Amino acid sequence: MQQFLNKHSFANLSMLNKYHQIILLSLFILSSCISNNEEELYTDCDTNNVTYSSHIKPYIENSCVSCHNTNLPSGGIDYSNFEGIKKTIDDGSFLGSIKHSSSYSAMPPSSPMTDDCKISQIQAWIDQGAEKN
Numbered sequence: 001m002q003q004f005l006n007k008h009s010f011a012n013l014s015m016l017n018k019y020h021q022i023i024l025l026s027l028f029i030l031s032s033c034i035s036n037n038e039e040e041l042y043t044d045c046d047t048n049n050v051t052y053s054s055h056i057k058p059y060i061e062n063s064c065v066s067c068h069n070t071n072l073p074s075g076g077i078d079y080s081n082f083e084g085i086k087k088t089i090d091d092g093s094f095l096g097s098i099k100h101s102s103s104y105s106a107m108p109p110s111s112p113m114t115d116d117c118k119i120s121q122i123q124a125w126i127d128q129g130a131e132k133n
């Protein structure tokens with residue numbers, strides 16, 4: 001930049017400022033585009049076409065079945081089959097516990113709370129009838 005300034009007379013300085021402004025403006029627009037895209041990547045939560053087999057079952061198998069299975073039905077809850085899951089969906093304890101609602105034990109215990117997107121997807125699946133789809 002110093003070299004560029006030295007080569008040009010003061011008369012061109014206002015031109016330089018124009019270029020400067022355009023470059024800065026483009027950079028600003030470009031960077032806001034990039035950060036918007038990043039934001040979208042992180043907040044993108046698809047609650048359409050949520051199914052038991054693609055969204056709900058894998059989540060429960062990863063986060064819950066270790067303590068809620070036929071051999072170890074903690075709290076009398078067995079999540080190794082759909083019927084066991086459906087029971088706590090219907091009585092509200094499933095959502096209550098993963099949302100850490102005050103009247104339920106927080107699940108999974110001593111683990112980070114289930115992320116908002118997963119909870120929204122589970123909610124969407126329940127709103128559509130909690131089918132074994």
Ligand code: HEC
Binds near residue numbers: 066067088103104107
């Ligand atoms: C580390 C073991 C463990 C994991 C993992 C776990 N649970 Fe539990 N869960 C328990 C125990 C023990 C109880 C019974 C005692 C209690 O209510 O705190 C229980 C109770 C519950 C209850 C009854 C709560 C109430 O207040 O009536 C629900 C519903 C439940 N679990 C759902 C889940 C769900 C959904 C997951 C997965 C997101 C999960 N649990 C993961 C151990 C676990």
